[in-house]
Structure formats: C-alpha cells, structure tokens
Amino acid sequence: MNGASAERAWRGRPRPSAGAGRPVRTSRTAALPWLLLAAAVGAWCLSSDMPAEILSYREDIIFLGRQHIELVCWAGSLAILTGLPVGAILSRPAFRRTSEFILQIFNLGTTIPTLAILALSMTILGIGIVPSIFGLWAATLLPIVRNTFTGLRSVPAPLKEAARGMGMTASQVFWRVELPNALFIIFGGIRTALAICVGTAPLAFLIGAGGLGELIFTGIALYDLPMMLAGAISTALLAVLTDFLVGRLQYYLVPRGINPLR
Amino acid sequence: MIRLEHLTKVFGAPGSGVTAVNDVNFEVPAGEICVLLGPSGCGKTTTMKMINRLIEPTGGKVYIDGRDTDMIDPIQLRRSIGYVIQQIGLFPNKTVAENICVVPDLLGWDRKKSRARAAELLEMVAMEPASFMERYPKELSGGQQQRVGVIRALAADPPVMLMDEPFGALDPINREVIQDEFLRMQETLRKTIIFVSHDLDEAVKMADKIAIFRAGRLEQFSTPDRLLANPATPFIETFLGSDRTLKRLRLLRVAEAMLAEVDVVRREDPVEKAGELMRAKGYPAVLMLEPDGRPGGVVSGDVISGGQASARSGTCGDHAEPIRAAVPVEADLHSTVALMFTHDMPIMPCVDEDGQFQGAVTYRSIIKSLSIPETPA
Numbered sequence: 001m002n003g004a005s006a007e008r009a010w011r012g013r014p015r016p017s018a019g020a021g022r023p024v025r026t027s028r029t030a031a032l033p034w035l036l037l038a039a040a041v042g043a044w045c046l047s048s049d050m051p052a053e054i055l056s057y058r059e060d061i062i063f064l065g066r067q068h069i070e071l072v073c074w075a076g077s078l079a080i081l082t083g084l085p086v087g088a089i090l091s092r093p094a095f096r097r098t099s100e101f102i103l104q105i106f107n108l109g110t111t112i113p114t115l116a117i118l119a120l121s122m123t124i125l126g127i128g129i130v131p132s133i134f135g136l137w138a139a140t141l142l143p144i145v146r147n148t149f150t151g152l153r154s155v156p157a158p159l160k161e162a163a164r165g166m167g168m169t170a171s172q173v174f175w176r177v178e179l180p181n182a183l184f185i186i187f188g189g190i191r192t193a194l195a196i197c198v199g200t201a202p203l204a205f206l207i208g209a210g211g212l213g214e215l216i217f218t219g220i221a222l223y224d225l226p227m228m229l230a231g232a233i234s235t236a237l238l239a240v241l242t243d244f245l246v247g248r249l250q251y252y253l254v255p256r257g258i259n260p261l262r
Numbered sequence: 263m264i265r266l267e268h269l270t271k272v273f274g275a276p277g278s279g280v281t282a283v284n285d286v287n288f289e290v291p292a293g294e295i296c297v298l299l300g301p302s303g304c305g306k307t308t309t310m311k312m313i314n315r316l317i318e319p320t321g322g323k324v325y326i327d328g329r330d331t332d333m334i335d336p337i338q339l340r341r342s343i344g345y346v347i348q349q350i351g352l353f354p355n356k357t358v359a360e361n362i363c364v365v366p367d368l369l370g371w372d373r374k375k376s377r378a379r380a381a382e383l384l385e386m387v388a389m390e391p392a393s394f395m396e397r398y399p400k401e402l403s404g405g406q407q408q409r410v411g412v413i414r415a416l417a418a419d420p421p422v423m424l425m426d427e428p429f430g431a432l433d434p435i436n437r438e439v440i441q442d443e444f445l446r447m448q449e450t451l452r453k454t455i456i457f458v459s460h461d462l463d464e465a466v467k468m469a470d471k472i473a474i475f476r477a478g479r480l481e482q483f484s485t486p487d488r489l490l491a492n493p494a495t496p497f498i499e500t501f502l503g504s505d506r507t508l509k510r511l512r513l514l515r516v517a518e519a520m521l522a523e524v525d526v527v528r529r530e531d532p533v534e535k536a537g538e539l540m541r542a543k544g545y546p547a548v549l550m551l552e553p554d555g556r557p558g559g560v561v562s563g564d565v566i567s568g569g570q571a572s573a574r575s576g577t578c579g580d581h582a583e584p585i586r587a588a589v590p591v592e593a594d595l596h597s598t599v600a601l602m603f604t605h606d607m608p609i610m611p612c613v614d615e616d617g618q619f620q621g622a623v624t625y626r627s628i629i630k631s632l633s634i635p636e637t638p639a
Contacts, residue, residue: 156349158347158348158349158350158351159351159353159354161316161347161351162345162347162349162350162351162352162353163351163353163364164316164340165314165316165340165345165347165424166340166341166345166364166365166368166414166415167337167338167339167340167341167342167365167368168337168364168368169337172368176353177353177355180353180355181353181354181355183355255355255356255398256398257353257354257355257356257357257398257399257400258354258355
C-alpha cells in the first residue's frame with residue numbers, strides 16, 4: 001500500500017456530512033494519520049531488508065520472549081496477590097486516618113526509578129531472576145493497591161448500609177457488595193500495572209534475568225539496529241497484547257450492571 | 263408489635279457526648295404504620311436504626327413481639343426485619359431478581375422458591391417479571407427502582423419493616439402513586455412498619471400513628487387526626503402549620519360529616535315547601551330527589567329569598583337547578599370541600615355506589631365533624 005492508495009481509501013469512505021449535526025468528524029479525521037503511518041511503514045518494509053533482518057532473530061525472540069513473559073507473570077501475579085489484599089485492608093474503616101500515609105509509601109515504589117530499585121535489589125539479593133522479580137513487583141504494585149483502595153472506597157455508602165441493614169455480615173458485605181462493585185476500577189489498576197510490568201521488564205536484563213531486554217540492550221551496545229528493533233517491537237507487541245487480554249477479562253468478568261463497557 | 267422503652271442514644275463519650283435520642287417510649291401495635299416525623303437532626307433516623315441495631319442503643323430496650331432485641335443476634339435480627347432506605351440502595355452488580363432475593367439467599371432459601379417469590383412480588387407492583395427479573399438496576403426508571411427497593415424488603419415476608427424516607431427521592435407525582443400503591447399492599451400485608459419522614463403530608467397520609475420528634479425527644483405520639491386536632495406543644499403547632507385543619511379533612515370520610523336525616527323535596531312539591539324547610543331547619547338550600555332515588559336538583563336559597571314574583575309559586579321542579587356534583591359516602595372530606603367550593607354548592611348530596619341518595623353534607627356539618635375529639639392523646 002502506498003500513500004496514494006491510502007488517500008483513495010480515505011476518499012472512498014462516506015464523507016461526514018456537514019449539516020448532519022452529529023459530531024462524527026473527529027473519529028473520521030483521526031483515521032487519516034494512522035492510515036498514512038501504516039502506508040509509510042508498509043512502504044519502508046517493502047523498500048528495505050530490515051524486516052528480514054529482524055525476523056532472523058526469531059529464535060532469540062521466542063526464547064527471550066518466554067523468559068520475559070515468565071518474569072512478567074511472576075512479578076505481575078505477586079503484585080496482584082499482594083496488591084489486592086493490601087488495597088482492601090487499607091480501604092477498611094480502621095485505616096481511615098493512616099491509609100493515605102501508607103499509600104505514599106507505596107508511591108515510592110513508582111517514584112524511585114525502576115532501574116534504581118533493580119540496582120538496590122541486586123545489592124541485597126544478588127543477580128538473576130529473584131531480584132528482577134522483586135524490582136518489577138515493586139514497580140507494578142502501586143496501581144493495583146491504589147485502584148483496589150479507590151475502587152472499594154468509592155462504593156456508595158447507601159449500598160453498604162442497605163447490605164448491613166438487610167442482615168449481611170461484614171464479610172458478606174465485602175464479598176457480595178463492595179468487591180463486585182469495585183471490580184471495574186480494580187481491573188483498570190491491574191491493566192495499567194501489567195502494561196507497566198511488561199514495559200519495564202527489559203531492564204531486568206541488566207541484572208542478569210534475561211528477557212527481551214537482552215536484544216534491546218545488546219542491540220544498542222553493538223549499534224545493531226535490527227537486533228534492537230527485534231527486542232523493542234516484540235516488547236511493544238507483548239504490552240499491547242497483555243493490555244488487550246486483561247481488557248477482555250475486564251469485559252467479561254465485571255458484571256454487566258456495573259460495567260460501562262457493555 | 264414494636265415497643266420502645268426508655269430508648270436513649272448518646273454519641274461520643276458519656277457525659278460529654280451528644281444525646282441524639284433521649285428516653286423515647288412508644289408502642290406500635292401489630293399491622294400499623296408508625297411515622298417518625300420531625301425536622302432533620304431530631305433523632306428519628308437514629309431511633310429507627312436502633313430497632314434493627316444498626317446503631318446500638320446507649321440505654322433502654324426495644325421489644326419486637328415481646329422479644330428483647332438485645333437477646334437476638336443482630337445479623338439474624340436484621341434478616342427478620344425489612345429495610346428500605348431513601349437512596350434505595352439496589353446493588354448495581356446484581357439483577358433485579360438477585361436484588362429481591364438478597365435476604366432469601368442469606369437465609370438459604372431454595373433458589374426456585376426465592377425466584378418464584380421475586381416474580382410474585384414484581385407482579386404485586388405491576389412489573390412484568392419476565393421482562394424485569396434479569397434487568398440491572400441501571401436499566402430501571404426511578405419509580406421502578408423504588409418499587410424494587412420496597413419489594414426487596416418484603417421478600418422474606420418479615421412481619422416488621424423499617425423504612426427510612428423510602429419515597430423521598432421521587433418526584434411528587436411518582437411519590438403519590440407509589441404511596442397509594444404501598445397503602446393498597448399494606449391493606450392485605452398488615453406489616454408493622456416504622457416509617458421515617460420529614461414530610462407532614464406524607465405522614466398524615468401513611469400513618470396509623472405519628473411520633474413527632476424534636477431534639478432527640480418524643481414530643482407527641484398519637485393518631486394523625488388527634489395530632490392535627492390537638493397539638494400537644496407550641497412547637498408541634500408550628501410544625502403542623504396553620505392549615506392543619508385542612509390537612510385533617512383528608513383523614514375524615516364523608517360519612518362522618520353526613521346528615522343522614524336530611525329533608526328533601528320532590529319535583530312535584532310546591533316550591534313553598536322548600537322555602538319552609540330552609541327556614542325551619544336552617545338549610546342553605548334544599549335537595550330535590552328524582553323518583554328513582556337519585557339526587558336530581560337543588561332549590562337554592564336565592565330563589566326563595568330573591569323576591570321574584572314567580573318564585574312564590576310553581577313546583578320545585580320549575581325552580582331547581584340541576585345537580586353539578588355528588589360525592590360517594592366513602593370519599594374524604596378534603597376532596598368534598600374542594601367540590602363544594604368549585605361548584606359553589608352549599609349543600610352536597612352524598613350517594614352510594616349505585617348513585618342512590620344517602621344524605622348530604624353542608625359546610626356546617628363538616629365543621630361540626632371537625633370538632634376536637636373529647637379524649638386528647
């Protein structure tokens with residue numbers, strides 16, 4: 001596809017009618033830059049042997065990609081397993097005064113550069129997978145804790161009062177009313193967190209945990225553009241795919257009554 | 263039956279705390295609606311919440327059907343009491359059916375039984391179960407949500423219900439409709455209901471008993487009619503407003519003000535007979551009956567005293583004006599008075615469901631029926 005055909009494809013679409021009164025214009029015009037970009041990428045692909053060179057790293061991509069996914073799975077699931085309970089506990093009335101202060105401590109996890117966390121964890125835990133997982137976990141934790149906390153806190157008080165007044169125990173109120181109604185926001189946190197996790201995981205290579213970072217950093221060091229792109233593009237695709245999959249989960253797992261997506 | 267004895271609630275440290283409810287005593291007989299009424303911050307909601315122990319009393323006792331509620335596990339207690347709040351509080355993550363079945367599910371009912379119950383309750387409020395059971399609250403109108411909120415409280419058929427301004431969030435028209443609907447349901451359900459409201463008209467309409475609160479104290483506890491007739495304190499008198507007598511009219515039936523022994527004329531009677539009746543009995547006008555027993559016309563006082571020569575002769579039929587309105591004996595006096603004003607009728611015929619003449623009300627007979635009951639509450 002080249003620029004001209006993209007332009008034709010655009011022309012071929014029904015034009016937004018000026019007098020229709022519905023603001024369709026933005027979505028239609030937004031498609032134009034994307035089509036041009038796709039055309040440019042397509043043209044570049046055809047005109048160079050870069051794709052072939054990138055694909056020559058196929059075996060590395062698969063091997064390192066698997067390591068990468070492994071790192072993300074460990075760090076991500078540990079972050080979910082710890083973030084959800086911590087967020088839930090902080091949202092309890094007993095922590096009303098202290099919760100914001102504690103959340104600030106979690107904020108440090110994102111304020112300190114992940115690279116610094118990795119370096120720090122390396123000094124304590126040595127090199128390899130374990131310190132990397134720890135570093136990624138620390139970087140991933142905050143959105144999950146924050147959203148769990150906010151989601152549970154924003155469940156309207158009348159819902160909880162109605163639940164209590166009808167004779168639910170405290171744990172029934174939590175599991176049947178608070179958690180389901182916070183689920184959409186919690187999923188939003190997990191989605192952000194996992195996308196961050198996938199994007200940060202290449203740094204783990206620096207402390208010896210492998211992953212797609214190996215291609216990226218080696219590519220940079222050797223000024224090997226195809227090698228670097230092999231790592232970078234796969235990481236990007238992995239992040240998009242993760243976000244898409246969690247988005248699907250969010251779509252199907254959050255009850256229809258409180259799911260703005262359906 | 264619900265009985266409150268010396269119920270007291272102090273928020274904060276004893277001694278320095280705020281007394282929200284101060285030594286409240288009253289008793290609501292089974293099957294009656296008791297409205298807790300008062301300005302905001304008067305302790306009415308706190309009192310209600312102490313009944314299902316959402317708020318633990320500082321002192322005093324609550325008995326439900328003679329059982330001390332302190333002896334019942336609060337969770338079990340709440341499951342046995344229907345609860346409706348102003349914000350409705352339907353769970354947005356649950357369908358209508360799941361919302362209605364919350365308490366049955368907590369009580370471990372069989373699923374089939376609880377869903378059948380939900381359908382039955384939806385039918386009771388004229389919501390088609392097939393189309394509403396699986397909807398989510400956000401897919402209902404405000405009035406429909408409120409109805410579901412009420413039937414959810416009825417799901418496990420609790421003998422006692424607590425309702426905290428349940429219709430407060432509705433627009434006036436919807437509120438009237440749902441109030442009427444609820445009163446019709448209550449006629450067969452006969453629940454014992456504690457109903458919190460700050461709206462006097464709502465209280466007068468719904469209540470068998472009204473408990474007026476002020477600053478944590480129970481100021482007066484009586485039937486709406488007695489309350490309006492005999493406000494116990496100047497505060498209540500101000501709270502009820504200067505038109506409290508007009509509000510009382512809603513509570514009285516035509517039958518209570520009707521003159522059953524009223525004298526009437528026939529079409530063929532000489533008009534002089536009507537004049538004599540007015541003079542002798544003090545009627546403002548005389549009703550004329552048709553041979554089939556329906557009120558057919560009215561001979562007004564103006565005709566007799568007008569001094570027209572023709573007025574002295576002829577039959578009543580010649581001088582009668584047609585009847586513009588008649589009221590059923592079970593109507594309330596408020597609408598009756600409105601009709602009398604609208605049609606300028608100093609005497610209003612009362613009829614039974616077949617249109618047969620039963621008696622008449624006059625302004626004077628209505629005022630007499632409003633006379634203060636002899637045993638003030």
